[in-house]
Amino acid sequence: MKLTALPLNPEFYERSTEKGARDLLGKIIFHKYNGKKYLARITETEAYLGTQDRACHTFGGRKTERVKSMYLKGGYAYIYFIYGMYFCLNVVTRDETCPEAVLIRAAEPIQGFKDLEDPRLLAGPGKLCREMKITKAEDGLNLSSKKSSLLILDDGYKLKKSEIIAKPRVGVDYAEEAKNWPLRFYISGHKSISRT
DNA sequence: CTGGGGATCGAG
């Protein structure tokens, strides 16, 4: 990690969700909680394409209390509770009229964790939130504002296009035609990738 | 009001 790591501009998020999902690989999640700082580099993401995507929480234009953060503009956090025990972190993309988002599925520990050498510590969206202390309390935060306790940073880390793999998303077998769309992206061969 | 299901995880 370079010395300088800055929040991504709002423009980064206000565009194609698939491109956003690809370009978030290598970026850094920062969470300040209880005076401690947790940092991790994103290694796996999934794009969720809004009203036309059966796997997406806003499919068909659903606009319930749970998903209201997805109707914010790009660059805000959408966090939901699942299976009675886990939270999942998403980055909202595009604008208020297109409720799309990128699910952060895995990351590599950088700072603040009990075992920095364990590449499996953040290998999965539920584990990532559990270990980084991310809960519903962070839902709706602006990930571009230096005032937020939860941020996504760019330290200049670059990936080659050939290092990025695209595959169908995990856990969306119910999504009919959308279940095989190649919207899961991850860094080829990385030790922190969630299991398939 | 109700009940079925879920963008998960880890044990067996």
Next chain:
DNA sequence: TCGATCCCCAGG
């Protein structure tokens, strides 16, 4: 393959 664990929401 299965259980833990509980919020969410569509349907009645």
